[in-house]
Amino acid sequence: MTIWLNGALRDADSAHVSVFDHGMTVGDGVFETLKTTHGRPFALTRHLARLADSARGLGLPEPDLDEVRRACAEVLQANPMPLGRLRITYTGGISPLGSDRGTGAPTLVVALGTASRRPDTTTAVTVPWTRNERGALAGLKSTSYGENVVALARARERGATEALFANTAGALCEGTGSNVFVVLDGELHTPPLASGCLAGITRALVVEWTGAKETELPLDVLDRAEEIFLTSTLRDVQALHAVDSRELPGAPGPVTAKAARIFEEQSTADIDP
Numbered sequence: 001m002t003i004w005l006n007g008a009l010r011d012a013d014s015a016h017v018s019v020f021d022h023g024m025t026v027g028d029g030v031f032e033t034l035k036t037t038h039g040r041p042f043a044l045t046r047h048l049a050r051l052a053d054s055a056r057g058l059g060l061p062e063p064d065l066d067e068v069r070r071a072c073a074e075v076l077q078a079n080p081m082p083l084g085r086l087r088i089t090y091t092g093g094i095s096p097l098g099s100d101r102g103t104g105a106p107t108l109v110v111a112l113g114t115a116s117r118r119p120d121t122t123t124a125v126t127v128p129w130t131r132n133e134r135g136a137l138a139g140l141k142s143t144s145y146g147e148n149v150v151a152l153a154r155a156r157e158r159g160a161t162e163a164l165f166a167n168t169a170g171a172l173c174e175g176t177g178s179n180v181f182v183v184l185d186g187e188l189h190t191p192p193l194a195s196g197c198l199a200g201i202t203r204a205l206v207v208e209w210t211g212a213k214e215t216e217l218p219l220d221v222l223d224r225a226e227e228i229f230l231t232s233t234l235r236d237v238q239a240l241h242a243v244d245s246r247e248l249p250g251a252p253g254p255v256t257a258k259a260a261r262i263f264e265e266q267s268t269a270d271i272d273p
């Protein structure tokens, strides 16, 4: 596997990041995951814009997006595969012990892994922890993902593939790596960005392409929604057939199936929407 590290392609086995990298020691970094098909990244421009927004939110130096774009192209060319996940990681760089911030150049890593098509339906559970919609990291795709790691492990212990968070006000927020949509009286809704959720790129495209409404929703909407689905780069649109102890036997229902079809068609027609 060939990856990009700080300005050059390298063999992954011999590419090293410093043990003093601030991204590793304190999670002072941001990242993006993109889906790739036959060497073409989906929605690259949107992912780069979000990378820059997250970096700004963390107070990291502005990433050189031309370099990131070039790195993605070179990594994709060096590792041909039909369906892949491209991971961009950008951190504060080396920070000697005792200093608050990286003192040298930031670290940029671009790597490609395999991906597979997800099943059309899956399961999720709610977790007892909350997303802080007013927290410093709200809406940023930072490498400080410990909370998501813990919540996802809890979901897996309970046999589910995703954990769903409420925010501190008790409103439905998002999953550990996905946004959430619900159908109420036949209409599609998703929590607004003010709920503290990540500005998911799949979420934004589904809102644009289906006209879904951004609505503040109480967590217990999960007990009564006619249909529920998750969105993310690697899931696309994925229906829930169970949430906590509730079964949704008809999943994917008609609204979800339509959203999935629209997403599939539009995203195939335009690789960088």
Ligand code: PLP
Pocket: 033, 174, 175, 176, 177, 178, 179, 197, 198, 199, 200, 201, 202, 203, 231, 232, 233, 234
């Ligand atoms: N919410 C969180 C916390 C995420 O980490 C992700 C993606 O990994 C998403 C939502 C979905 O975002 P996207 O559709 O851009 O993959």
